[in-house]
Amino acid sequence: MFRPAREPQRKRHVRTSFHVVGEGILADPGDDRPARPLAPSTVADLRTFRFSRLGPQAKEGHLLDKAARAELARAMTQAGRPQPDSNNPAVPAGFTYLGQFVDHDLTLDATSAQLEDDITVGQLLQGRSPALDLDSLYGLGPDHRFDRRYYEDDGIRLRTGITQGLPGSDAITGLPLNGFDLPRTGAGSLKSERRRPLIPDPRNDENLIVAQIHCAFIRFHNRFAGELADKGVSSAVLFESAREAVVKHYQWMLRHDFLPRIVDEAILAEVFAKGRRYFEPTPREQDRPTMPVEFSVAAYRLGHSMIRGAYNWNRIFDNGAGTLAQLFRFTGTSGILSPPPADPADPEAGEFERLPTNWIADFRRLFDFRTAGRDDLGVPDAQFNIAKRIDTLLVNPLAELPLGSFGGRGQPPADAIELNLAFRNLTRANMMRLATGQQMARHLDVKPLLASDFDDRDGALLSDGLRRRLVDHCPLWFYVLREAEVNGGGRLTGVGGRIVAEVFHRAIEGSRHSIVRDPFWRPFLSPVEDRRSKGVFEMTDLLLYAFEGSADLLNPLGT
Numbered sequence: 001m002f003r004p005a006r007e008p009q010r011k012r013h014v015r016t017s018f019h020v021v022g023e024g025i026l027a028d029p030g031d032d033r034p035a036r037p038l039a040p041s042t043v044a045d046l047r048t049f050r051f052s053r054l055g056p057q058a059k060e061g062h063l064l065d066k067a068a069r070a071e072l073a074r075a076m077t078q079a080g081r082p083q084p085d086s087n088n089p090a091v092p093a094g095f096t097y098l099g100q101f102v103d104h105d106l107t108l109d110a111t112s113a114q115l116e117d118d119i120t121v122g123q124l125l126q127g128r129s130p131a132l133d134l135d136s137l138y139g140l141g142p143d144h145r146f147d148r149r150y151y152e153d154d155g156i157r158l159r160t161g162i163t164q165g166l167p168g169s170d171a172i173t174g175l176p177l178n179g180f181d182l183p184r185t186g187a188g189s190l191k192s193e194r195r196r197p198l199i200p201d202p203r204n205d206e207n208l209i210v211a212q213i214h215c216a217f218i219r220f221h222n223r224f225a226g227e228l229a230d231k232g233v234s235s236a237v238l239f240e241s242a243r244e245a246v247v248k249h250y251q252w253m254l255r256h257d258f259l260p261r262i263v264d265e266a267i268l269a270e271v272f273a274k275g276r277r278y279f280e281p282t283p284r285e286q287d288r289p290t291m292p293v294e295f296s297v298a299a300y301r302l303g304h305s306m307i308r309g310a311y312n313w314n315r316i317f318d319n320g321a322g323t324l325a326q327l328f329r330f331t332g333t334s335g336i337l338s339p340p341p342a343d344p345a346d347p348e349a350g351e352f353e354r355l356p357t358n359w360i361a362d363f364r365r366l367f368d369f370r371t372a373g374r375d376d377l378g379v380p381d382a383q384f385n386i387a388k389r390i391d392t393l394l395v396n397p398l399a400e401l402p403l404g405s406f407g408g409r410g411q412p413p414a415d416a417i418e419l420n421l422a423f424r425n426l427t428r429a430n431m432m433r434l435a436t437g438q439q440m441a442r443h444l445d446v447k448p449l450l451a452s453d454f455d456d457r458d459g460a461l462l463s464d465g466l467r468r469r470l471v472d473h474c475p476l477w478f479y480v481l482r483e484a485e486v487n488g489g490g491r492l493t494g495v496g497g498r499i500v501a502e503v504f505h506r507a508i509e510g511s512r513h514s515i516v517r518d519p520f521w522r523p524f525l526s527p528v529e530d531r532r533s534k535g536v537f538e539m540t541d542l543l544l545y546a547f548e549g550s551a552d553l554l555n556p557l558g559t
Contacts, residue, residue: 018051018432021290026432032066034433052290054279054499055435055443062473063430068466072478073423075460076392077399086389086458088306088490091261093385094366096306097209098258098539101217103300104210105137106130106507107291108201130291132254132504133511134247137217139200142239150183150198156225156239158218159183159198164337164354172557173316173358179219180556181355182211184332192347195332195354205333208326209311212361219546221246224525245525247513249537252523254504255515257538262302262390263500264493271501272516278444279502289510292503293432294440298476299499301425302492305481306387309395314362314557318383324397330359362555363543369554372540373528377551390492391485392459392478394422425477437479437495438472446494449479453486 017027024037064072107130139147142155152159161181165174182205183198197205204214225242233241259268275281279292313322329335329344336342338350365385369377388395398421417423441448451471454462459482462470470478480496487493492500509516523537527544531537547553 018293020051020053020293020432023053028431032427032430034060034063035431050288050290051293051296052280054292054294055440057433058436058439058473060433062436063433064426064469064475066427068469069423069426069430070417070420071463071466072460072470072475073417073420073426074399075462075466076422076478077394077396077420078460086391086393088387088389090490091306091387092367093306093308093311093387094209094213094363094539095258095261096303096308096387097207097213097366099262099300099303099306100207100210101136101204101213102132102254102258103303104201104203105132105134107296108136108203130289130503130507131511132247132251132507133513134217134243134250136199136201136204137214137221138243141243147200150200156229156235156242157222160215160218160222161198162354163357163360164352165357169358173356175357176354177357177360177556180212180215180357180360182215182332184354186353190348191336191350191353192332195337197332202333205331207328207334208330208355208359209361209366211331211355212363216363216543216546217246217250220249220542223546223548244513247511248515248518248521249523249525249542251508251511251513251515252537253539253542255508256536259501259504262491264488264491264497267493267497267501271498271505276502276505278498280506283506283510289506292499293434294476295499295503297425297429297432297434299480299492299496300503301477302390302481302484302496302500304394304398304421304425305390305392307395307398308385308388309397311385312365312383314358314360314365314555315559316358316557324395330355358557360556362557363547364551364555367540367543369540369544372526372531372538372544374540374544374549377554389485389490390481390488391490392481398422426475429475429477434476437474437476437482440476440479440495440499444495444498446498449474449482449486449494453482457485459485 017025019025020037024039026035026037029035137158139150142148142151148155150159151157160179161183162179163177163181165176167174184194185196185198186194188194188196196202197211199205199214205211221242224245225238228238228242255268255272280287280289283289307324309324310320311322311327312318312320317326329339330337335344336347336350337352337355339356342350362379364377364379365383368384400416400419401421435443438448440446454467454471454474456462474482476495480492480494480499483494483496484490484492488497491497505516508514515521522535524532525545526532526537526541527549528541531541543554
């Protein structure tokens with residue numbers, strides 16, 4: 001497979017420092033103290049991904065110490081205890097991981113090439129700005145000398161990957177299938193090098209569902225680009241024409257399908273009709289968006305509570321056999337693409353260097369195609385996966401993440417609580433001195449949670465001492481989840497809803513192609529004629545278009 005003559009220095013895929021505009025660089029101090037800002041150099045000030053602060057900083061005395069964070073994290077993950085049923089039938093499970101795909105689109109540093117690389121000022125500003133422009137799919141485009149490796153030789157279509165058949169298995173899983181794995185480098189002396197995904201954002205290969213969604217977006221782009229070519233569109237404008245349509249359909253789907261499932265619709269309607277009140281409400285034309293730490297470190301981590309511990313993955317891994325651990329294992333960034341007994345903590349373990357064919361997703365189990373009029377693509381309720389409700393509970397497996405999921409391999413930390421996702425979220429917020437939920441409620445003029453809202457409910461069970469602390473000074477991430485739990489019916493409302501709605505609006509506005517700046521644009525790629533005529537375009541429409549409406553492509557392993 002094509003490889004460039006020189007690759008840029010590879011970065012860890014987990015952010016350990018934040019350049020906050022007006023404050024400096026906040027880097028993990030390596031202990032339990034909040035980060036102290038370091039003044040960025042002139043080059044760093046220009047070249048680092050820029051965060052901002054929407055609200056005030058928390059006072060140091062209002063931050064939870066390590067023992068309190070550990071107690072709260074254990075309450076949220078309910079380690080060793082049976083969990084109440086907190087399913088949300090209104091949200092198919094695929095949206096959990098679409099949300100993670102979106103997060104990577106928002107937070108990708110698309111210009112992480114060496115300083116001497118030929119990057120224009122426009123590319124620099126756009127590539128280091130949080131915009132919903134699918135740079136995690138496109139990088140800097142086929143004309144950039146490093147990012148052209150993500151594209152076919154025509155400079156139009158994106159590369160696809162081929163799965164690895166299993167010898168001695170059935171007639172389907174024994175075959176390599178093209179287009180159902182991410183493209184991989186396929187070269188290098190180490191297995192970990194050869195397994196590396198050949199995509200702009202390797203985080204999209206941390207979890208198999210996200211990786212399969214990324215494959216679907218590759219198909220979406222390639223099909224539309226092919227249709228434009230068939231219509232005789234000039235090669236000089238073909239790529240950018242395809243990209244514009246793909247990005248705008250993606251934004252439309254987020255606004256009209258994804259966001260209403262996770263955010264109070266009244267807040268969304270106000271923000272998208274009247275504009276933003278708090279986050280960069282009146283930017284100048286040349287201003288690029290920033291990323292509020294309150295969104296990145298707290299409010300948009302809502303998806304962690306939507307994760308299931310196991311999934312009905314396909315006909316082979318059914319009845320919950322698609323466990324969360326397996327979905328990390330069968331990736332090239334977090335895992336080793338290989339089954340047991342190979343040790344996923346060893347990046348050189350295992351025999352497979354591409355996704356085994358038997359782990360291709362059955363998208364019919366992740367998204368409900370019956371809502372798009374395709375009853376033939378429905379599956380029995382017992383096979384369909386729905387998300388967990390947005391609340392203060394995380395499934396037990398998140399109490400002990402694999403090291404590869406946050407950029408590490410080898411020996412686990414001395415203190416096991418550091419593998420707990422809730423603890424890591426709470427600790428990152430402490431490092432950033434993130435505003436408490438009560439502070440943000442005052443700042444956003446939102447009715448705060450009552451003391452009684454912290455009483456025992458269906459969510460995390462709090463000790464009396466911890467409850468008393470949270471009533472006055474609650475970590476923002478837990479606060480927005482509690483809002484959804486007690487006031488939002490499983491959707492973000494209040495503080496969390498306002499932050500997420502305004503950041504999404506700004507991120508769409510700040511994209512080079514934008515349905516906010518082009519309010520008369522309407523989608524035209526739904527393969528269902530009735531929906532197309534009404535301007536409807538949801539995630540099921542995107543998948544139907546990408547996979548040509550075919551059950552054999554949406555579920556190549558069959559039933």
